[in-house]
Amino acid sequence: MTTKVKELGESLMQQQQGLKSCEGDSIKVFVRVRPLTKGSGLTTDGDQGQCLTVTATNTIRLNSKPEPRTFIYDHVADMETSQDSVFSSVAKNIVESCVNGYNGTIFAYGQTGSGKTFTMLGPSDSDNFTDDQRGVIPRSFEYLFYLINGEVERSGNSKSFLCKCSFIEIYNEQIFDLLDSASASLFLRENIKKGVFVEGAVEKFVTSAAEAYQVLKFISMLNYTMILYWQPSNSRKSWA
Numbered sequence: 001m002t003t004k005v006k007e008l009g010e011s012l013m014q015q016q017q018g019l020k021s022c023e024g025d026s027i028k029v030f031v032r033v034r035p036l037t038k039g040s041g042l043t044t045d046g047d048q049g050q051c052l053t054v055t056a057t058n059t060i061r062l063n064s065k066p067e068p069r070t071f072i073y074d075h076v077a078d079m080e081t082s083q084d085s086v087f088s089s090v091a092k093n094i095v096e097s098c099v100n101g102y103n104g105t106i107f108a109y110g111q112t113g114s115g116k117t118f119t120m121l122g123p124s125d126s127d128n129f130t131d132d133q134r135g136v137i138p139r140s141f142e143y144l145f146y147l148i149n150g151e152v153e154r155s156g157n158s159k160s161f162l163c164k165c166s167f168i169e170i171y172n173e174q175i176f177d178l179l180d181s182a183s184a185s186l187f188l189r190e191n192i193k194k195g196v197f198v199e200g201a202v203e204k205f206v207t208s209a210a211e212a213y214q215v216l217k218f219i220s221m222l223n224y225t226m227i228l229y230w231q232p233s234n235s236r237k238s239w240a
């Protein structure tokens, strides 16, 4: 337990040092503390002392020895925080900005079993488009199309939106198209009109949250794990 607390402390320290170098608030860091679920090997095994405590909506106290340490983030979700509440604090503003013409990224990072897939997609054994526990991605699809439909209605159909989605995997510093498993690795390009883009990646047109979710389901059926960033050396992966 002590080693675990030390490792966690070092990891939190590194994250905080990274934060200090970020100017302004265009990058926000949210922490979610996952519950100790039965059967996952992540219970406290009789030792009821938890290695950290959420002391405020933006603060974690690490119960380290000899002194506890406090870390501050933009937002901290505790073990009881619902999927809906995580969506509201993490993704809602980004989806709204997106409809107003700004780029946005939501990136989940954490060690294996820490809850990235649960947070981003939902429980592994459910239909994550209808489940109450569905995660940030299906909720973002729904909210995006809710906002789009509202805009179109308010404009008396004079406004229209075009939505396309791509799914790519970055593995060993190569980019692969998950919507075209036959394609060779792709290249990242940049131009004035499009900004940064992946040349040749398949783009699927979608007109509703349900359609966007069907594309996501297609990827899952192919047994891909939607890994957009992968560090094979320590088997950590991230969702974006």
Ligand SMILES: Nc1ncnc2c1ncn2[C@@H]1O[C@H](COP(=O)(O)OP(=O)(O)OP(=O)(O)O)[C@@H](O)[C@H]1O
Binding pocket: 033, 034, 035, 037, 040, 110, 111, 112, 113, 114, 115, 116, 117, 118, 119, 122, 123, 124, 236, 237
């Ligand atoms: N906040 C939570 N509430 C309830 N269960 C959770 C929560 N977070 C994670 N879990 C459960 O913990 C287990 C591991 O979570 P998950 O698969 O999301 O981790 P991961 O970070 O994606 O792991 P990996 O990197 O190995 O794929 C799953 O059974 C998931 O349902």
